[in-house]
Amino acid sequence: xxxxxxxxxxxxxxxxxxxxxxxDECNGTRFKSEILNLNWHGKNIAEILDMTFEEASAFFSFDxxxxxxxxxxxxxxxxxxxxxxxxxTLSGGEAQRLKLASELCTGIELKGxxxxxxxxxxxxxxEPSIGLHPQDIEKLISLVHQLVDDGHTVxxxxxxxxxxxxxxxxxxxxxxxxxxxxxxxxxxPVSSLLRKDKGPTVKFLKPVLPR
Numbered sequence: 001x002x003x004x005x006x007x008x009x010x011x012x013x014x015x016x017x018x019x020x021x022x023x024d025e026c027n028g029t030r031f032k033s034e035i036l037n038l039n040w041h042g043k044n045i046a047e048i049l050d051m052t053f054e055e056a057s058a059f060f061s062f063d064x065x066x067x068x069x070x071x072x073x074x075x076x077x078x079x080x081x082x083x084x085x086x087x088x089t090l091s092g093g094e095a096q097r098l099k100l101a102s103e104l105c106t107g108i109e110l111k112g113x114x115x116x117x118x119x120x121x122x123x124x125x126x127e128p129s130i131g132l133h134p135q136d137i138e139k140l141i142s143l144v145h146q147l148v149d150d151g152h153t154v155x156x157x158x159x160x161x162x163x164x165x166x167x168x169x170x171x172x173x174x175x176x177x178x179x180x181x182x183x184x185x186x187x188x189p190v191s192s193l194l195r196k197d198k199g200p201t202v203k204f205l206k207p208v209l210p211r
Contacts, residue, residue: 005030030084049084056083069105076101077139093132093140096125100143104150122153129160141166161204165190174200 003009003023007030011019022028029036029046036044041059051059057070073079076097087095103121129137141163144154148168156163164170170193172186185200186193194209196202 002026003030046084049082051083052080053083054079072104073098073101075139076143077136091131093136096128097136097140097143100140100147103152104143104146120151120153122155123147124155124157126157127159128156129158129163134162137162161201161208164201165205165208170201172199172201 002025007023007026007028008020009023011021013019026032030049031044031046036046038044040048043059048056048059053070053073057067057074060066060070073081078094078097078101081090081094081098090098100123103123128140132140137160144156144163145166147154156167158164167190169189170186171184172193174181174183174185186196190205190209193199193202194206
C-alpha cells in the first residue's frame with residue numbers, strides 16, 4: 001500500500017528533478033511478504049520480474065508463446081532488459097525496438113489461436129535510426145524485415161543509408177530541405193536509383209551496397 005506496487009517512493013524536491021528511493025515496506029520488491037512467500041519453480045514473483053528476457057526464455061521454455069516472445073526480444077538485442085523494468089528507464093532506441101518486437105509477438109499469439117490468420121498492419125516510422133549504434137541499426141533492420149515477412153507494410157522516413165539500402169521501394173524527396181525541398185527526385189526500387197549518375201542519395205548509397 002505504501003508504494004502502490006511501484007517499489008519506489010517519489011521524493012519531490014524544490015528546484016531539482018524528482019528523486020526516487022526504495023520503498024521501506026517492500027524493500028523495492030513491489031509485493032507484500034505474503035505474496036513473496038509464494039514460490040514457483042524455486043522463484044517468487046519479484047525474482048521472476050528481475051529476470052532478463054534471455055533468462056526468462058529458458059525459465060519459461062515449457063510455454064511456447066512465452067518462450068518465443070522472450071527469444072524474439074533477445075534476437076532483437078533486448079535480451080539484457082528485465083521483465084519488470086519500467087519504461088522511463090529505457091532509451092529511445094530500446095523503447096522503439098521493444099514496441100516493434102511487441103507487434104511481432106502479437107503475430108505469434110494470433111498464429112497460435114487463429115490457424116495462421118494474422119491481421120496485416122501499416123507501420124510508419126520517422127527516423128527510427130536516430131541515436132542508435134550501428135549494431136542496433138542492424139537489429140532494427142532485422143526487425144523490420146520480420147514485420148514485412150509476416151505480411152505487414154513498413155514505411156520509413158529515413159536518412160540512414162544502411163536502412164535505405166534495405167528498402168524494397170524508395171521515394172526520394174529534395175533536392176534540399178525546407179522551401180527548397182518537397183520535390184520527388186526518384187521513386188522505384190534501389191536498383192533503379194543506383195543507375196542514376198547523380199542525386200543527393202545515390203553517392204552515399206553506392207559504398208554501402210555489395211558490388
